[in-house]
Amino acid sequence: MKSRLSLLPPGALTAGAVSFTVFAWASAFVSIRSAGSAYSPGALALGRLLTASVVLIALLLIRRVGLPPRGAWRGILISGLVWFCGYTVALNWGERLVDAGTAALLVNTGPILMALLAARLLGEALPPRLLAGMGVSFVGAVVVGLSMSGGGSTSVLGVVLCLLAAVAYATGVVAQKPALSFGTPLQITAYSCLTGAVACLPFAGQLAAEVPEAPLSATLNMVYLGVVPTALAFITWTYALARMPAGKLGSTTYAVPAVVVLLSWVFLGEVPAWLTLIGGVLCLAGVAVARSRPRAAVRAAA
Template sequence: MKFDKTLLALAATVLLWASAFPAIRVSLEGFGPAQLSLLRLAVASAALAAVAPVLGVRRPARADLWRIAVTGAAGMSAYQLLLNWGEVRVPAGTAGLIVAAVPAMSALLAVRFAGERLTRAKAGGSLIALGGAALIALSGKESGYTGAAWAVLGAALSQALYHLTIKPLLLRHTGLEVAAYATWAGTALLVPLAPSTVRALLDAPAGPTAAAVYLGLLPSAAGFVAWGYAMARLSVTTATAALYLVPVATLVISYVWLGEHPRTTAVAGGLAIVAGLLLLNRRPRETTAGPPAALRPPGTPGPKRRTVAGPRG
């Protein structure tokens, strides 16, 4: 039986990004949140640097370096630190549901800072999705992880800021190039953590170390490569539909890998997030040039490009 390579790449991306959340929980058994952040980004940076010549990744313009530093700080360094700290207490599946609210945050930030028009669908969808995320965070009070859940929400906000700041870069570079630049910049910003990371690496058990390397090689590096391959051959609509499977896949993988049983309130909040995103991304039938920038999946360039970056662990 012959499988479609594009659909396989898309499915691989969804599974890789979904698997990142339980892999973080495993990695945290041997590393602190800060050390894991640097280790994951360093592995991803090395892998992307190795394949960059093959994939045709160009050097960024000198004028873009400051913006790349900002995207690396928000979308890589801050995101990793906050997410890892939050997952010390928050179950992997629950963290995946919270991070799924990133497109709603991105849409509202685009209204405030990028001059996007606030439509009823955008406002309603964003409020529903954010309400679902807040429900998950507040429900953590019973399990003692409310503060950590808000940290995961902070990670989602960092990712939303990343999607806002990369828009000018996507006018001149591919989505894969921007992801590589941001990964390298985020790694450089965490270099001061290198001594403690090396010490932790020398003392960490094999399982957490393997999970950390897995995070850098597969969800981070290979995930973006597979995503770029699929999106060069698919429409934005098809990709958007696939991204809704990430939180669902996260729950399934977390159950199989870690034995996690999601709380009823977390599932209810997750359903609200997905419903809000569906409303947020609803387009008029007559629209053919692609959705407005704030309604596209995170990292999506304009209609002339089809390489996007979706929610990830």
């Protein structure tokens, strides 16, 4: 399997990693809505991160990967505390107050903050195509959120919590980017997740009390959140982050609301309106614009 993957061009592997991450993170919005009815925000965050930590520790042992270098720990600690812990708790709480589509819209303001922070702190460029793609995708995300929020409950606190999650998301990515120059994606993901799990330990009492009372479907959703959207998707995310600018990678997550619409349609029986479908198309179109390169650059690369 490893030899077959090595035959693929690096661009194809990066695109595959980005695609898997987008679909996995989109599915998380649906799973959080399902598990959030039985688990409190902190308990759900701890259960998700503990599950992910078990998977990641197993991968570390199998791959015989040691501790990250000293230079990576600053980014690991910030990412673990702000992104893995803070983002997860805020999003879990926010999705108890707003519907999944609105939550996806609000959280996906993060890539704008991410691109701006990366330009300010990491010196990354803001090319016109990236800005144009972000603008188109943001309009699409607004259309998706507005079209879906009509049937759900929206509160000011829920909106604020989702916006805080977006800030935590952007901050965590920008902090994680320099760490990847010292450690591998698996190392950065595993130890960031472990940091987040330790930070969520004050919720251990709630988790222990809620597990026996929760239905099996909610617990399975919590386990799924830990294995797929956290353990596996964060590895593919850091793999892609190590190979492309943070701002450009962040713009690809604007496709998440469109995927949330599709998954909500399939698993929750929510039939999207035509306005929602238009917004989803705009999200994907913006991602395509942001990831495209001028013809002259393509010819030079060829």
